[in-house]
Amino acid sequence: MPQILVDGLTKTFRVARRRAGFAAALRGVVSREYTEHKALDGVCFTIEPGELVGYIGPNGAGKSTTIKILSGIMVPDGGQCVVMDRVPWRERLQHVARIGVVFGQRCQLMWDLPAADSFDLLRDIYRIPAGVYRRNLDELVDRLALAGLLEIPVRQLSLGQRMRCEIAASLLHAPPLLFLDEPTIGLDAVSKLAVRDFVRQIHREHGVTVILTTHDMDDIEALCQRVILIGRGRILVDGTLADLRRQVTLERRLIIEGLPAASVELDLLGARLAPDNGHRTCIYFDPAQIAPTDLLARITERYQIRDFWVEDQPIEETIARLYAQCGL
Amino acid sequence: MRVYASLIRLRAMLLLQYRAAAFAGMVTQFSFGIVRVMLFEGFYASSTAPQPMPFPYVVSYIWLCQALIGLLPWGGDGEIQELVLSGNVAYELCRPVSLFGLWYSRCIALRTVPTAMRAVPLITVAVWLLPPLYRLALPGSPAAALAFVVSIGGAVLLSAAISNLYNVFLMWTVSGEGLVRLLPPFVTLFSGALIPVSFFPDWLQPLLRFLPFSGVIDLPLRFYIGDLPAAAWLGHLAYQLAWVAVLVVTGRWLVSRGMRRIVVQGG
Numbered sequence A: 001m002p003q004i005l006v007d008g009l010t011k012t013f014r015v016a017r018r019r020a021g022f023a024a025a026l027r028g029v030v031s032r033e034y035t036e037h038k039a040l041d042g043v044c045f046t047i048e049p050g051e052l053v054g055y056i057g058p059n060g061a062g063k064s065t066t067i068k069i070l071s072g073i074m075v076p077d078g079g080q081c082v083v084m085d086r087v088p089w090r091e092r093l094q095h096v097a098r099i100g101v102v103f104g105q106r107c108q109l110m111w112d113l114p115a116a117d118s119f120d121l122l123r124d125i126y127r128i129p130a131g132v133y134r135r136n137l138d139e140l141v142d143r144l145a146l147a148g149l150l151e152i153p154v155r156q157l158s159l160g161q162r163m164r165c166e167i168a169a170s171l172l173h174a175p176p177l178l179f180l181d182e183p184t185i186g187l188d189a190v191s192k193l194a195v196r197d198f199v200r201q202i203h204r205e206h207g208v209t210v211i212l213t214t215h216d217m218d219d220i221e222a223l224c225q226r227v228i229l230i231g232r233g234r235i236l237v238d239g240t241l242a243d244l245r246r247q248v249t250l251e252r253r254l255i256i257e258g259l260p261a262a263s264v265e266l267d268l269l270g271a272r273l274a275p276d277n278g279h280r281t282c283i284y285f286d287p288a289q290i291a292p293t294d295l296l297a298r299i300t301e302r303y304q305i306r307d308f309w310v311e312d313q314p315i316e317e318t319i320a321r322l323y324a325q326c327g328l
Numbered sequence B: 001m002r003v004y005a006s007l008i009r010l011r012a013m014l015l016l017q018y019r020a021a022a023f024a025g026m027v028t029q030f031s032f033g034i035v036r037v038m039l040f041e042g043f044y045a046s047s048t049a050p051q052p053m054p055f056p057y058v059v060s061y062i063w064l065c066q067a068l069i070g071l072l073p074w075g076g077d078g079e080i081q082e083l084v085l086s087g088n089v090a091y092e093l094c095r096p097v098s099l100f101g102l103w104y105s106r107c108i109a110l111r112t113v114p115t116a117m118r119a120v121p122l123i124t125v126a127v128w129l130l131p132p133l134y135r136l137a138l139p140g141s142p143a144a145a146l147a148f149v150v151s152i153g154g155a156v157l158l159s160a161a162i163s164n165l166y167n168v169f170l171m172w173t174v175s176g177e178g179l180v181r182l183l184p185p186f187v188t189l190f191s192g193a194l195i196p197v198s199f200f201p202d203w204l205q206p207l208l209r210f211l212p213f214s215g216v217i218d219l220p221l222r223f224y225i226g227d228l229p230a231a232a233w234l235g236h237l238a239y240q241l242a243w244v245a246v247l248v249v250t251g252r253w254l255v256s257r258g259m260r261r262i263v264v265q266g267g
Helices: A022-030 A063-070 A092-096 A115-125 A130-143 A159-171 A189-206 A217-223 A241-248 A292-302 A315-325 B002-015 B019-046 B055-067 B078-086 B089-093 B099-128 B142-169 B177-191 B205-210 B218-225 B230-260
Strands: A004-017 A033-047 A052-056 A078-083 A099-103 A177-181 A209-213 A226-231 A234-240 A252-257 A271-273 A281-285 A307-312
Touching (some): A052 A217, A063 A177, A115 A159, A159 A177, A252 A292, B078 B099, B089 B099, B099 B142, B142 B230
Parallel strands (some): A052 A226, A177 A209
Antiparallel strands (some): A004 A033, A226 A234, A252 A281
């Protein structure tokens, strides 16, 4: 039995709709028009213990709805969902005791109190034995560099500091399953890296299953072996990041420093010049048709270059193209 | 139980911050108390009909009522309304504690801490600093004091249970404003906070004494002033707790119904 089994999950929201303007508002007094929005339209996937899965999709694709159902907050209209042998919404209390959730856009710590007070309350809520609590807390303080932050009222913490406290709060009871819903939203580079490192650590060392939703594709690239792409309430792709790339394009790019693109002429099979990029030249090439070493040799034969590197298509672009391919 | 205790403790810590509100509330209640005492004085002086209780009883009743006015179920917890509006309620739902229990403990803190912060100074002033005629008398006997304390305990549980219903109704109307505006006039009138229940027409009194609201204010106050014999505490506590049971069962049922229709909006 997989740790998470989702089969044919559906959820429909009724959205009130009316045109702009006073007349339409008046009409709305008498009769309202509703349209049905299918947030989830037959979602299926399974997740095994110890996986670290990126759950991605454009805004409104159904990511958060899925997370809410998996964490027992929301009841779906149809379909099956079993998480650690329980149906989340049917045995909500037993279920939530064994999961951790971070909603990046929400706050679980009490605004006016130091985080330490919120933590102590969580200790009692999750009935964590004193020794275990001490140990978990010490580890989290150490790993997330929280020393000195827990005594400050939460409202006075920076977003990065607060998010680290939020993540710690969700892991005090050492759950085997962690949902991270946009944990890096709005964070600066340093905090993002700290959060990523931490997620990687707890995943590796404690075998925590992590489901991560994010719009930051660098998060996905840095962390996830497996990516599930949802769009318009359906699963569109489920596989490794490499699978996902392959589905979009196999092209890589050669970037040459110190050579203005305007001065380059290129007529090689499987390589093409990117639009003018100023002082550097960017060449898209398909490694199946031309090896990078050959390509580079042909360039250096003809031109003087200062520096170069070869890279995959940036993940952001890959995903954007994938969304376009899927008609999102 | 420990969860609820620490929830209440934490809410209490937060509520203790509102010192200015407590002071303003105390001044307001004190001024209204003077007006009410004078009103009743004029009323007693101009009427020849026999009154349901002697004047000093009324004076004590009014002062205590002014001190404990925060005990009345005026409304739900503003913070819960905020949680529901902002969607942060998602986190409350992720906790292995019944939502009803979480909210009920918040209500207990909400009804006790701000009330105590106003009551202690107000009672001090009313007992010692006023001219004898307008003073809040001390309880007639230790037994009366004890019965008063016990019934205050019942009143807290009862008032928190009513307050919690406002919270629960947030699951149906997002803002909860409607009920919060509709109920307080009834609550104020029926609890005896405006006019002691004993002054209501004879035909109405049984109904008011049956409804839960008089259990919040009128009942404990009557024990204090000696209008009810202290020996009767058990029966009246049973009446309060019976209402608590009814309200809690109703509330829990509503929460379980409401859970099915929850939509936590936003990403």
